[in-house]
Amino acid sequence: MIEEKFAFGNSFIHRLDPKARIIAVIILSFAAALCDNLNIAILYFIVSIVFIGLAKLNVKDVFKRIKPVFWFLLMLWILLPITFEGEIIYKFYWLEISTEGIIMCCKITIKSITILLFFTSLVATMNIASLGNGLHKLYVSDKMIFLLLMSYRYIAVIEDEYKRLLRAAKFRGFKPKTNVHSYKTFAYLAGMLFVRASLRAQRVHQAMLCRGFNKKFYTLDVYESDRSNFIFLIGVFITLATLVVLELYQGLFFGN
Amino acid sequence: MHISEGVLSGQVLSAGAVIAVTGTAMGLKKIDYDQIVHVAILASAFFVASLIHINIGPAGVHLILNGILGLLLGFAAIPAILTALLLQSIFFQYGGLTALGVNVVIMAAPAVLVHYLFLPFLGRSSKLTFWAGFFAGLFSILFSCLLLGFALWFTDKHFFETSLAIIITYIPIMIIEGIITGFCVSFLLKVYPEIIPKKP
Numbered sequence: 001m002i003e004e005k006f007a008f009g010n011s012f013i014h015r016l017d018p019k020a021r022i023i024a025v026i027i028l029s030f031a032a033a034l035c036d037n038l039n040i041a042i043l044y045f046i047v048s049i050v051f052i053g054l055a056k057l058n059v060k061d062v063f064k065r066i067k068p069v070f071w072f073l074l075m076l077w078i079l080l081p082i083t084f085e086g087e088i089i090y091k092f093y094w095l096e097i098s099t100e101g102i103i104m105c106c107k108i109t110i111k112s113i114t115i116l117l118f119f120t121s122l123v124a125t126m127n128i129a130s131l132g133n134g135l136h137k138l139y140v141s142d143k144m145i146f147l148l149l150m151s152y153r154y155i156a157v158i159e160d161e162y163k164r165l166l167r168a169a170k171f172r173g174f175k176p177k178t179n180v181h182s183y184k185t186f187a188y189l190a191g192m193l194f195v196r197a198s199l200r201a202q203r204v205h206q207a208m209l210c211r212g213f214n215k216k217f218y219t220l221d222v223y224e225s226d227r228s229n230f231i232f233l234i235g236v237f238i239t240l241a242t243l244v245v246l247e248l249y250q251g252l253f254f255g256n
Numbered sequence: 257m258h259i260s261e262g263v264l265s266g267q268v269l270s271a272g273a274v275i276a277v278t279g280t281a282m283g284l285k286k287i288d289y290d291q292i293v294h295v296a297i298l299a300s301a302f303f304v305a306s307l308i309h310i311n312i313g314p315a316g317v318h319l320i321l322n323g324i325l326g327l328l329l330g331f332a333a334i335p336a337i338l339t340a341l342l343l344q345s346i347f348f349q350y351g352g353l354t355a356l357g358v359n360v361v362i363m364a365a366p367a368v369l370v371h372y373l374f375l376p377f378l379g380r381s382s383k384l385t386f387w388a389g390f391f392a393g394l395f396s397i398l399f400s401c402l403l404l405g406f407a408l409w410f411t412d413k414h415f416f417e418t419s420l421a422i423i424i425t426y427i428p429i430m431i432i433e434g435i436i437t438g439f440c441v442s443f444l445l446k447v448y449p450e451i452i453p454k455k456p
Contacts, residue, residue: 003347029352030269030353030354033261033262033355034266034269068348069260072258073260076260080418083417083418084415084417086414107262108262108263109262110262111261111262112261112263112352113262114262115262115353115354116352118353119345119352123346124346141281143284143287143289144339147292147299147335147336147339148342148343150292150296151296151340154296154297155300155303155304157300158300159307162304162305162308178311178312178313180435182310183310183435183436186308186310186319186436187436187437187438187443188439188440190308190324191439191440191443191444191447192447194305194328194440194451195444195448196301197298197300197301198294198297198298198448201294201297201298202294204293205290205294208293
């Protein structure tokens with residue numbers, strides 16, 4: 001279920017320090033989210049595609065990865081133009097399609113894909129241990145990082161438990177339907193998942209104490225702080241500053 | 257239940273981020289190192305349980321189960337939900353980074369609320385336990401929907417009808433989450449009552 005398809009690679013982005021990548025993804029995503037101009041949003045989109053190129057990611061895989069968003073966007077394109085109030089450009093019986101709704105849809109589509117591409121190119125290209133390492137260097141609380149690393153570690157294990165429970169139910173002739181019996185079975189299944197998770201947590205905690213756990217995780221990944229990180233961040237800042245200035249003075253460039 | 261990227265306004269995003277960070281800090285303060293493994297593995301269980309696919313007629317939905325997590329963890333549910341959502345966005349790209357704060361608030365605030373509203377009723381009688389669980393599940397989704405609606409409405413007043421449409425489509429899910437939470441809580445009390453925290 002969990003694949004870190006992009007986490008291992010050999011590209012400029014993969015070699016960067018996680019810390020630099022986290023800083024870059026935060027400022028780029030927020031700048032893109034706050035952008036309120038369709039033309040500028042397209043420029044952000046182009047920047048995000050450049051990042052995907054820099055990380056040398058397989059375009060097909062990236063497309064597959066952001067597929068769930070297209071379902072959301074499809075729903076948006078169906079719902080928003082008819083429910084958004086504004087100037088009506090097309091009327092079909094009681095259905096009224098508004099210009100504002102369509103512009104809003106375009107903006108949301110481009111912005112959401114852009115932010116996801118930033119996330120894919122900068123964060124999905126590191127494994128969770130490196131992410132923890134980067135967050136630690138950025139002074140995120142140790143407990144939070146512990147939670148993240150620990151949950152990540154046990155998702156696959158708990159998923160196996162879930163599959164085993166489901167298999168056992170199927171062997172006993174369980175077929176999911178729309179009735180109370182099915183819901184009850186799934187409820188017990190979810191409950192059993194929580195019980196097993198809790199019991200496992202006790203065992204893991206005891207095992208950690210036995211091995212001298214002293215409330216600290218040590219990282220084995222060492223990233224050299226060479227000049228490429230610095231140059232990368234400066235590049236990101238310059239791009240951002242240009243885009244923000246463009247948006248502030250958009251009238252001069254786009255004439256609206 | 258997610259708000260996608262690129263929808264919300266800057267004010268709503270930053271308000272969401274600030275509330276999420278404060279809530280997470282409060283939640284982390286309540287967890288000491290003896291419990292942290294427990295919270296972490298329950299967060300993984302929450303992550304996996306949210307992949308459970310159930311049928312409603314011809315359609316299928318995923319469980320959310322933030323109600324149960326809230327009942328089991330109280331304030332600690334906030335960092336647990338943050339962890340689960342962050343991992344979801346890393347693995348499945350459901351959400352990205354900017355809407356993470358708002359999404360955490362949408363999922364975690366109702367979880368904490370139902371903890372304090374319904375935990376005192378658990379274990380009194382089997383009927384009462386089921387109904388307390390039922391309403392915990394129902395209200396956690398209802399409150400989440402309302403928060404989601406507010407987030408959209410604060411972004412743009414034109415989103416009013418959209419928010420209403422979302423809330424209406426979630427009504428069947430509220431009822432199913434209620435039924436599942438009710439059964440699940442009754443099951444937990446029977447099988448492993450230690451997992452239910454003492455009354456707040």
